[in-house]
Amino acid sequence: MKMELIPTVQSLLKQDAIRVEGDIALIEAFTKLIDLLSFQYEHPPVFDFNSYPFLDHSARKIPLLSDSINRPLSQQVLYSISLQPERFEVLVHIHSDSTAKPEYTTKPVYTVRKPNLSNLNHALHALYDYIDDSTHFLICQNCKQLVAAELCSDNSCGDFAKTKHSAQHCESTYKQVFDTSFVDRVSITGEVVNVFKGEDEIKFYASSTAWPHPHEPQCYSRVIETLPLTATLDEVHALRDKLEAEQKYPAPCFHCKEEFDEGEAMDLASFVDFDTDEIVCYGCASLHYGVVY
Numbered sequence: 001m002k003m004e005l006i007p008t009v010q011s012l013l014k015q016d017a018i019r020v021e022g023d024i025a026l027i028e029a030f031t032k033l034i035d036l037l038s039f040q041y042e043h044p045p046v047f048d049f050n051s052y053p054f055l056d057h058s059a060r061k062i063p064l065l066s067d068s069i070n071r072p073l074s075q076q077v078l079y080s081i082s083l084q085p086e087r088f089e090v091l092v093h094i095h096s097d098s099t100a101k102p103e104y105t106t107k108p109v110y111t112v113r114k115p116n117l118s119n120l121n122h123a124l125h126a127l128y129d130y131i132d133d134s135t136h137f138l139i140c141q142n143c144k145q146l147v148a149a150e151l152c153s154d155n156s157c158g159d160f161a162k163t164k165h166s167a168q169h170c171e172s173t174y175k176q177v178f179d180t181s182f183v184d185r186v187s188i189t190g191e192v193v194n195v196f197k198g199e200d201e202i203k204f205y206a207s208s209t210a211w212p213h214p215h216e217p218q219c220y221s222r223v224i225e226t227l228p229l230t231a232t233l234d235e236v237h238a239l240r241d242k243l244e245a246e247q248k249y250p251a252p253c254f255h256c257k258e259e260f261d262e263g264e265a266m267d268l269a270s271f272v273d274f275d276t277d278e279i280v281c282y283g284c285a286s287l288h289y290g291v292v293y
């Protein structure tokens with residue numbers, strides 16, 4: 001199963017698709033863990049602020065699991081989690097029939113009796129992984145909507161026995177109430193080359209420094225490459241690895257040995273009479289080579 005076809009915990013939380021009940025301390029602990037595992041979504045750069053995209057901490061919008069306590073069951077709710085000291089349980093709600101009266105089938109899909117509370121983090125991590133990897137719903141590669149996996153074959157939804165054309169497959173299939181554009185397994189931050197899944201494309205970016213005013217450097221995220229939203233997880237990983245290998249920055253200054261991002265240093269080769277890939281920071285360029293800004 002391709003991971004990009006499976007809803008993530010974050011995408012479910014963002015759309016009120018999870019309901020949680022049970023012991024409040026356990027719910028709080030799970031809320032904290034999910035928050036921690038959402039790190040890659042923590043600082044998405046905003047790419048249109050004053051023409052210098054930057055890491056906007058205030059733009060962080062990760063819904064908390066604790067906001068889903070005792071959420072009433074609706075068509076939106078796909079998973080119910082029950083956290084009791086003596087039992088962790090996950091139920092899946094597969095909805096059907098949108099026109100007449102909404103119906104759903106509920107199935108227990110994950111049960112741990114007597115969870116090991118002395119290693120709570122481990123137990124909760126296993127629960128998180130279960131939901132994050134669970135294949136009860138899939139994003140149809142034809143209509144791009146979320147459907148019950150039992151209505152899918154070959155990554156597309158529909159009745160294959162009755163229809164010949166792939167576009168017709170999807171027509172009669174019930175679609176779950178879910179916006180699949182929230183499923184993001186490609187964004188990553190905290191690396192040399194980071195990835196951000198935007199609304200229009202997947203952006204690869206590196207930290208850079210701009211000088212809007214001579215003495216006021218501004219850190220920003222420079223887009224160095226893009227891929228269409230249809231790129232697979234493997235394609236994203238492959239390109240990120242390639243770009244990462246190509247990056248010259250961050251690099252240590254030849255003189256002071258401190259690390260600098262692009263925009264904070266120059267090629268040493270322009271100051272010396274030997275071949276070199278080393279860099280020199282602006283401070284050392286002034287100090288050692290008399291560069292004046």
Ligand SMILES: [Zn+2]
Binds near residue numbers: 142
């Ligand atoms: Zn479909």
Ligand SMILES: [Zn+2]
Binds near residue numbers: 255258
């Ligand atoms: Zn230096």
